[in-house]
Amino acid sequence: MLTVLEQDELFHRLAVSAPVGLVVVDADGAVRLRNDGAARILGDVDRLPAALMAVIERDAISAAGEPGDGGAAAGEPVVLVQGLRRLEVECRPVSAPWLAPLRAAWLTDVTRARVVQRRLAAIARASSSVAAVGNLAATVDAVAAEVVRADQIAAVQVVTLDDTGTRVRLLGTAGFRDTTDFILRLQRCQQLGAELKMLSAAATGKVVAIAHRKPQVLADPRWEPLHEIMDQPDWDSYVGVPLIVDGRTVGVLNAFCTPQEQPPTPEDIAFLVAMAEQVALAVDRAELVSVAAMQARREERHRVAADLHDSVVQQVFSIKMRAEALRLGIVRDGEVSPECLSVHVDALVSSSRLALDDLRALILELRPGGLAEAGFTASVRASVEALGARTGMAVTFHSELEFVALPPALEDDLYRIVQEALHNVVKHAEATTVEVSIAARGFDNGLLVVDITDDGVGFRRPSPPGHTLGMLSMRERAQRWGGSVVLRSRSGQGGHLRVTVPLPTRAAPPPGDGP
Amino acid sequence: MTDNPIGVFIVDDHAVVRSGLAAYIAVIDDLAFAGEAADGEEAVRRLAELAARDSLPDVVLMDLVMPNTNGIEATAQIVERFPTCRVVILTSFGEVERVNAALRNGAVGYLLKDAEAAEVAAAIRAAVRGEVHLDSEVARRLTQDLRTGPAGPALLTPRERQIFVLLGEGRSNREIANILVISERTARTHVSSVLSKLNLTSRTQAALMAVREGLVPGSR
Numbered sequence: 001m002l003t004v005l006e007q008d009e010l011f012h013r014l015a016v017s018a019p020v021g022l023v024v025v026d027a028d029g030a031v032r033l034r035n036d037g038a039a040r041i042l043g044d045v046d047r048l049p050a051a052l053m054a055v056i057e058r059d060a061i062s063a064a065g066e067p068g069d070g071g072a073a074a075g076e077p078v079v080l081v082q083g084l085r086r087l088e089v090e091c092r093p094v095s096a097p098w099l100a101p102l103r104a105a106w107l108t109d110v111t112r113a114r115v116v117q118r119r120l121a122a123i124a125r126a127s128s129s130v131a132a133v134g135n136l137a138a139t140v141d142a143v144a145a146e147v148v149r150a151d152q153i154a155a156v157q158v159v160t161l162d163d164t165g166t167r168v169r170l171l172g173t174a175g176f177r178d179t180t181d182f183i184l185r186l187q188r189c190q191q192l193g194a195e196l197k198m199l200s201a202a203a204t205g206k207v208v209a210i211a212h213r214k215p216q217v218l219a220d221p222r223w224e225p226l227h228e229i230m231d232q233p234d235w236d237s238y239v240g241v242p243l244i245v246d247g248r249t250v251g252v253l254n255a256f257c258t259p260q261e262q263p264p265t266p267e268d269i270a271f272l273v274a275m276a277e278q279v280a281l282a283v284d285r286a287e288l289v290s291v292a293a294m295q296a297r298r299e300e301r302h303r304v305a306a307d308l309h310d311s312v313v314q315q316v317f318s319i320k321m322r323a324e325a326l327r328l329g330i331v332r333d334g335e336v337s338p339e340c341l342s343v344h345v346d347a348l349v350s351s352s353r354l355a356l357d358d359l360r361a362l363i364l365e366l367r368p369g370g371l372a373e374a375g376f377t378a379s380v381r382a383s384v385e386a387l388g389a390r391t392g393m394a395v396t397f398h399s400e401l402e403f404v405a406l407p408p409a410l411e412d413d414l415y416r417i418v419q420e421a422l423h424n425v426v427k428h429a430e431a432t433t434v435e436v437s438i439a440a441r442g443f444d445n446g447l448l449v450v451d452i453t454d455d456g457v458g459f460r461r462p463s464p465p466g467h468t469l470g471m472l473s474m475r476e477r478a479q480r481w482g483g484s485v486v487l488r489s490r491s492g493q494g495g496h497l498r499v500t501v502p503l504p505t506r507a508a509p510p511p512g513d514g515p
Numbered sequence: 516m517t518d519n520p521i522g523v524f525i526v527d528d529h530a531v532v533r534s535g536l537a538a539y540i541a542v543i544d545d546l547a548f549a550g551e552a553a554d555g556e557e558a559v560r561r562l563a564e565l566a567a568r569d570s571l572p573d574v575v576l577m578d579l580v581m582p583n584t585n586g587i588e589a590t591a592q593i594v595e596r597f598p599t600c601r602v603v604i605l606t607s608f609g610e611v612e613r614v615n616a617a618l619r620n621g622a623v624g625y626l627l628k629d630a631e632a633a634e635v636a637a638a639i640r641a642a643v644r645g646e647v648h649l650d651s652e653v654a655r656r657l658t659q660d661l662r663t664g665p666a667g668p669a670l671l672t673p674r675e676r677q678i679f680v681l682l683g684e685g686r687s688n689r690e691i692a693n694i695l696v697i698s699e700r701t702a703r704t705h706v707s708s709v710l711s712k713l714n715l716t717s718r719t720q721a722a723l724m725a726v727r728e729g730l731v732p733g734s735r
Contacts, residue, residue: 246687246688246689246703246718247688247703248717248718284687287719288685290719291685291719291722291723291726292685294723294726295726295731298726298727309580309607309608313607313628313629314529314531314532314607314628315531317532317535317607317628317629318529318531318532318534318535318536319535320535320632321535321536321538321539321632321635322534322535322538322539324539324632324633325535325538325539325541325542325632326538328539328542328543329542332542332544344538347531347534347535347538351531351535354531472685
């Protein structure tokens with residue numbers, strides 16, 4: 001058994017060396033006692049920082065109002081800044097009547113834990129903004145802002161590199177004030193011979209971290225064009241993380257760290273790498289979408305060219321030969337019999353009419369002037385009927401809505417989706433019938449739904465390659481308006497594609513304006 | 516009317532083209548309409564019937580893109596079975612590959628449907644004289660192709676060509692590796708050799724080129 005003295009001594013030692021900080025102050029905030037933990041957190045200050053004192057005071061008031069509750073629950077951590085040191089401290093006041101007039105509190109340094117927490121949240125938010133479809137620059141700006149928000153990073157730039165690996169384009173940024181002419185100034189620095197650390201990150205595909213980079217840059221006359229921009233906000237070390245897509249470096253995420261006691265740690269860098277991965281995903285996705293869009297445009301041109309070859313070119317060739325025959329006949333014989341003339345002219349009239357009809361159908365398909373005049377419903381109807389006439393497929397069209405007022409850009413996207421879907425049916429489905437219907441559905445009939453159903457072979461997995469890109473471009477168009485494209489199909493059981501978009505009054509803002 | 520007009524047989528899947536051509540041939544003194552067919556298969560059958568009656572035409576005007584037997588195959592069959600018949604291609608497509616294929620199969624003329632009417636008669640007469648008549652634009656493309664030799668995708672090995680097509684479908688290295696059952700590293704090596712052979716710097720460029728070359732199924 002321990003004696004009372006021994007017990008006191010033991011308690012004293014345990015309290016002094018406890019991993020948690022313990023501080024005792026008087027009513028004015030003067031520090032009377034602190035254990036080792038509190039000394040680590042507070043340093044050798046005589047007075048408790050006001051922010052901590054405020055927590056203790058607040059607790060004393062609430063404890064007085066509601067007796068019984070020890071008030072030990074920790075509130076939001078208190079941020080302490082001491083020179084370059086920035087700490088987040090959880091403060092749990094000790095509410096015990098016998099302490100009065102002294103006050104005491106347990107202090108825990110939660111800086112690291114909070115950083116980790118914020119970073120995880122930042123990664124999660126970044127990945128959800130990458131997953132949501134939007135324009136690339138806006139997505140990258142959002143991710144850059146997340147990096148800055150997560151902490152310890154004063155500013156972020158995301159740059160892409162051209163194929164030579166030397167010319168830089170600014171894709172997104174957060175933290176620096178005015179960056180509109182950043183790239184111009186950077187190019188000027190390059191001309192002056194400034195060494196761009198981001199280029200070595202790009203060239204090696206490895207992270208570059210340089211402690212105390214800012215003083216170097218600001219002292220270097222070759223960086224003069226950027227001195228003004230780089231001066232604010234305050235930063236110190238630089239970390240360049242390559243953006244890697246499929247093993248190739250497409251750009252660099254430049255992080256400018258707030259001045260710290262320590263240079264960036266491996267955990268700091270791991271966080272930046274995770275964020276750079278999100279950006280790289282966004283870049284990769286944008287590239288894929290641009291290929292898909294390019295292919296869609298190209299396919300459309302091919303479709304039109306093939307249709308021209310198949311119809312108008314043949315008609316016009318025939319008209320030309322017949323007209324020449326007529327001319328030669330007149331030259332040779334001096335006249336043409338009325339019977340012969342009638343045969344030729346009838347053929348010419350009928351060929352010209354057919355050529356004109358074909359041209360009209362093609363023009364409708366290209367719709368240079370938009371659908372404004374005919375409206376979406378009528379245009380889809382015409383397009384479905386033209387498809388039936390061209391392919392011999394049995395087509396049906398019905399619409400619950402006679403006229404839907406849609407913004408022209410949405411109308412265009414929807415029309416292209418329908419075209420692409422019909423094209424896929426013709427090309428891949430081996431269908432004999434196709435049915436297109438337009439309806440308003442959902443809450444308050446606020447959704448425009450277009451269904452395209454065929455009786456073809458359905459889809460096998462993996463889906464045909466051209467199809468993947470086609471689907472991607474259809475989805476992209478629908479998602480731009482907060483809508484979706486859903487494909488339901490089983491092998492041998494036909495296909496059903498449903499396009500859903502919110503109707504205009506409730507429609508999402510047009511692309512590019514969103515966050 | 517010439518004593519012995521040149522018999523011309525017309526093969527085209529568009530009736531309107533056949534009737535226009537027939538009308539034209541009918542008014543040219545030294546040409547005579549000798550029959551027609553809507554596709555390559557029918558053409559060979561009809562010619563066989565004419566051969567049996569010893570009235571084979573001198574020249575066959577042949578479209579290329581047709582159902583059943585296309586013009587390129589039909590040309591080979593006709594040249595082999597009826598060596599006295601000269602085949603002149605009359606089509607709306609002038610790609611070098613098609614021209615080469617048609618000439619290899621024995622065609623002695625290649626006209627585009629945007630040719631002047633008189634050129635059709637000229638090509639028919641040239642064929643009978645044993646000459647080769649090419650549309651001037653087609654001839655230009657052909658010589659250019661001869662001068663520059665194989666370029667672009669023609670330089671790729673079969674494996675690289677597969678990779679090139681997959682790039683055109685927008686596949687990632689991992690997907691390419693999975694599809695071809697190779698390691699991702701090997702896929703990456705193939706991708707970079709495709710890029711360097713094609714003188715490209717990014718896979719996006721490669722994808723666009725593959726699509727442009729019509730190598731991606733579903734892109735044409």
